[in-house]
Amino acid sequence: MNEHLIVLDLDGTLLTDEKKISLLTKETLLKAKEAGHQVMIATGRPYRASQLYYQELSLTTPIVNFNGALIHHPKNPMWKAIHTTVDLSVVHDVVESVHKYEYDNLIAEVMDDVYLHREDEGVLQLLHMGNPNILTGDLKNTLKEDPTSLLIQADDVNTPIIRKHLQDVHAELIEHRRWGAPFPIIEIVHKGLSKAVGIDYIAKEMGIPRERIIAFGDEDNDLEMIDYAGVGVAMSNGIDDLKTIANEITLSNNEDGIAKFLQDRLKL
Template identity: 30%
Template sequence: MYKMLAIDLDGTLLNSNKEISEENQKYIKLAMEKGIKVIICSGRIYSGAKIFAQQLSLQEPMVVCNGAVIKDVKTDKVYYSNLLSKEDCFKVIDILHKYNIYFHTYVDDVMYAEKLDYAALHYMISSKDLRSDFRIDVKVVESVKDIIDKSFQKPAKIVVMSSDSKDLLKVRNVVEGVETIDIVSSNYDNFEVLNRGVSKGKALEIISQMFSINQEEILAIGDNENDCPMLKYAGFSVAMGNSEDWIKDICDFVTLTNDEDGVAKAIKKFVL
């Protein structure tokens, strides 16, 4: 019997409208009623993910920033963080400036960018009507390096984005030369720079130890590259129907897509 569910948000629990369907809500709540701990494991920052945890009335800690941070959704207490060093941030940003590619970073849940690219505009528009603790604060600044240098809090991640996949891959290959960072992708148009050793899998291991739950008692559901460490750590892994084939190949089961209530189907089949 599974005692813990680890579920990604975008492309997994959320449909294309960035909503949790009624069917997914129903089966998550049924799992919770059985005493199963439901853990959201997202690449999003805390303020961008918290709204969904509260919508589901989740009580357990939440994994955000692709595993860089674990927070309590009730008290906002930080259980764990593994953040980028200033030195690594500066090395990466120097490379990104050289290739003139868009990037943003998050310092204490505030998004900083040096220009209003499509990503910054998207966050500004999508969160403007949300209440303050769910809103993503976006600031366009002259120098992200200056913000990082003067801030007490270190960044959780740097997000690099481009609609040109060749340019993105070229820059990613160069950034990977920084030895003390790790890189993951959560979509075809981005890659994210994390501190070395950060992953959803490591964060899930920490949470499972908090509750004395073994790997074989965990079922994980995800759809993208950044979910792979979590999918590999869990005793049973489920890929979404909208995942790329190579992700489906490493998982124990492939469910329906995120627009077909794939999470609900997996819970119904393997948990309830």
């Protein structure tokens, strides 16, 4: 069978609700690699929070982090990384404009430096993976360089209100997407970025055509990736918008949906 590129979102897709890779899914992905297929991760997480899973699967491929804002190869320092940031002035404008709405916190990330607008133990626990440098204080004073991404933590009631504002006021300069668990997050990155942009770049480097890309996802930040892939697969636990555009729907992240789909499609 021709070489395929298998693209994995992490939360709600590759990972169970306990943030683990199930044994069957891991074994199936290793079989796919042994059969000559390429396996890669595309996630909204920074690399420090995805490295554990990259290593667990013994990957040797590039990875897409920050929903396309960082495209790099952890195993090959000679591979040209692409890091696209949000202009600091735009971030300050966004921070200023959202103050009139109800939100819980703001988090800016500059690679592995994290800037937390308000001290919050729950958020700190979420961000601790990979031991980033964390600075707490008003972002207008603490953030001095263009960030990789900006996160707005807000509840389910206020999230759509803030997203509408971002679309109305800042659409020409930023992309914004929603995360789900463990709590609602609006992620902001540079205009034009998505997981699909990173996957397209990597696939072309590998010489794998679009029709032989199989991508798995579940959330708002997977929409472009699922639409781009030759075979876009939505998890059954995914959002309805994703299922609408997906080529296929597989079982949930807790039911080895990735493994069972690949076993059938690639005859593993």
